[in-house]
Amino acid sequence: MNDKESDPAIHVNNLSKSYGSFLALKGIDLIVNRGEVFGFLGPNGAGKTTAIRCMLDLIRPDAGTVSVLGKNPQSDPVAVREYCGYLPGELRLDENISVHSVLEFLRELRGGGENCHIRAKELADRLDLNVKSKIKNLSKGNKQKVGIIAAFMHCPDLLLLDEPTSGLDPLIQQTVLEMVKESRRSGATVFFSSHVLAEVQAVADRVAIIREGQIVEVGETSSLLSGRAWKMKVMFAENTVVRTEEIEALSGILLDEVSSDGRELKLIVDGEMDELIKVLAGYHVESIETGRPDLEEVFLSYYGKVRERDHLGGKGNE
């Protein structure tokens, strides 16, 4: 592609979009580097699909700029789409034709030659999809496979995947995640949104969390998780009377939950562990479990599911 190699794959600057009185995107900024897998997390209605559709000139932003592979989608949409593979969040296809006809049509639109045809066939075999089937006879998962093949078959430089594993069985989900990794290894950039946080955690190099039209967190997946406070679950012996105020008084310690019988405490530790251990040593402790929050807990923390938001912190946009 005739663009600057140094340009990021996606550069969104102060992007805003409204639907009538509803503000779907409120001036978001985003940079996706070439060759990375970028996860885009957010609940329904957060603005994920809106942002992706702006990148392809399916909808026009009210303000801000978008650059995809060094090009402006509004002024040169065909050139942008030529090097992108797109999978919509709600894929719908012409029901009255076969899988083969759909893929052939899309392949012809891309000017794809024999290589594209062969690759489509390989992907269909890999995803266990019968291309002779009529679209209307396919299950949701099998229709999703058609969209996946259409997005991957021409080996695009940029993949825009909106919930790619939606409707797929676990085996095929793994296959798709493998395909994402393979694309990255071959130098492509993958930008995908998902509700399945475990898979985002598994493949994404960086993650952005969007909430109510605003980016609330952007960062490398590993640092997003490692920078968080520890979770701790302490089980005390029966009949142990625990003075919880003694624990709560410790700096950097949040008492998250106490079981009804008072034997089990769930703590969030964002300070010195040593002081806590010394306090706990004064009790008869049966067991201690510790661990870092997973991406789901990080995600949920932005939606008020975990008390004391500050302990799980938040960084501004990069």
Next chain:
Amino acid sequence: MNKFYIITRYSFRRSVWAIIGWGIPLMLLGIITIPFYDLVAENERQLRPVLENLKPLVKSFIGGDEAEQIFTPEGFISLRYFAFLPVILGIYGSVSGSGLLAADEERGILDFVLAHPVSRGQLFWGRVISFTASLLCIIGLGWLGLWIGVAKAGSMNFPPFQLLLPYLSVFAVTWFFACFSLALSMCVPSRSSAAMISGILVLAGYIITTLAKAIKGLENWAVFSPLTYYQSNAMMGFEIVPFIKLFLVTLVLLFLARIGFGLRDIRVAGDGGWKLPFIRG
């Protein structure tokens, strides 16, 4: 392969059943209706006084001042076959035009196609050309049926080209309603509302144009009815001016639709709100 051609070919294939569904009945209309001319001609002596004594308002629905032409071969074809075609195909044009883009948009298919390297212009014109080709196929089937019907009627003898002349006007009127409903579909919330508005115009236009033959006060309003420019009697002489007028208005509607499609956001699926895409907020 040229993308424009790909879009046109793909869209045309999808309309094959519509061509068969509209074209075959139209063909049968000609085959069945036209041979009745022999019967009408035989009973001219009994029927002519009935026609001449009809009240003007009633007579307007069967041709007005030209009602007596029914006893001539050209007049019979004009009044018994071509008189109803703009209403029949006007409905076809309204439904097809409104759904040319909006139907796929509401079904959620359009954004996936547009996410591929095809411009809105290529998609728009490809669909318009495929519709035009479909319409020509339907008209072709109708013309074939008319030709067969003329051959079956022992007392008719027309060259094929003369039978084709009124179809030029049929094409112009149908294309007008298709482009009108296409332009509407770029503005109104749904494809069905565009089809409904255009369908109302078809019927209202037919009624106004018909009644204007008997009610002088309606003549000024009939100017705004597309069916006023329709020439069902073109076999007796085709007038180019009404055809050009209708064609030019249709072109304007077509370009407005193109501009509208270029400016609008593509919906994920379902109905949208009212939006005048020519006015950007």
